[in-house]
Amino acid sequence: MLARQRQEVILDEVRRTGAVQVSELVLRLGVSDMTIRRDLDALARQGLVEKVYGGATSTLGRSTDEPGFEAKSVRQLAEKEAIAREAAALVRPGTAIGLSAGTTTWTMARHLDDIPDLTVVTNSVRVADVLQQRGRTDRTVVLTGGVRTPSDALVGPVAVQSLRSLHLDLVFLGVHGMAPRAGFTTPNLNESETNRALAEAASRLVVVADHAKWSTVGISTIVDFAEVDVLITDDGLPDDARQLLAEQVHELVIAEAVLTADSAPDKSGPDQAGSDQEAAR
CATH class of the missing domain: 1.10.10.10 (Winged helix-like DNA-binding domain superfamily/Winged helix DNA-binding domain)
Structure with missing residues (x-):
């Protein structure tokens, strides 16, 4: 292993x-x-x-615990990659989309290279950086502004106000947790308000969440299961969770996670090489 x-x-x-x-x-x-x-x-x-x-x-035992971006960026890499590919496949040329902050949406941003004429609204500096680094002249990237959280989301009144006047074809929402009764949650109250504003701007709302988010509950609900048009998760999700979610979200997509060179440790040495590589990310 x-x-x-x-x-x-x-x-x-x-x-x-x-x-x-x-x-x-x-x-x-x-x-x-x-x-x-x-x-x-x-x-x-x-x-x-x-x-x-x-x-x-x-x-991470408390509902207000919020890991930083770097800590989250090394979790479930193969799963996030599979989810990101499925999510990017929903995006059509010439549309306006929203990407919330998060490591799964950040991964997804790298899969949008070949889609022309996009307008992307995001409350994540990291997502905006990925999109702008590609150098496409037919892409507009709108950064909401706001106060930065430990997970590198821009939140608060400035972000909310900038989102309330927008109308987006698709919004892709990353979450901290998903659980029965609680729905899709976050440990940050300001981020919850900002993400709700982003979700309300969507004609179609897509949540991207790997299986490890199941049974995790943050302090604040962003949206309930029934409010989500598409949930994209991975094949590590337990069968009972699949059944419950399939009954409550409008569409459940299960992405097949495949371990690749990007998600595996460096082969330059045995166990230590993998640990060193992950710690450096």
Whole structure:
């Protein structure tokens, strides 16, 4: 098993139980004590877990906990890539679209290169940078402005006001969590208000969320399941979640995640190389 795959297993277990022990992970994953400790070191450097004696605990136990962009950008890379491809396939030339802040929408922005005559509205400096770096003269990128959050979203009254007068063909919304009753949520109250304004500007609303967001609940609901036209997630989503979501969103799209060179660790060395590479991202 690759370092990336091991660390995703560890993260899933931390999210599920709140803590993991090195000895249990050694038995479960069939690797050495030192390999597990290197994995925990890499995850701790990214702010994804907190190391404790004999293991690690969750850093995301509260509904207001908000990981930074760098921490989120190394999670579920293959899944986000698959979701981004499916999302970009919905975009047609000559349309006006909105992209919320987030690492999945940021990944999606890189898949819009071949689509001409786009107008893209976003509250993410990182998404805007990706789109403008491509140098297309037939593309208009509108950045809302606002106050920057730990996850690199621009939020608050300035962002909301700029969105309320807009009418967009498609809006792609990244979320912090999705869960029954709570719907699609965020840990930041200002971001929730801004994302609601972005969603209200959409003729068609698409949520992009990998399977790890399931059962995660932020403090504020952005939209309910029934308000979403399309949910694009990945094939790691549990069967019971698929069934529930298929009944409540208008359309559920399951993207097949494939481990690629971009989501796998560097082959220049065994486990340590993968950990070092991830920590540097």
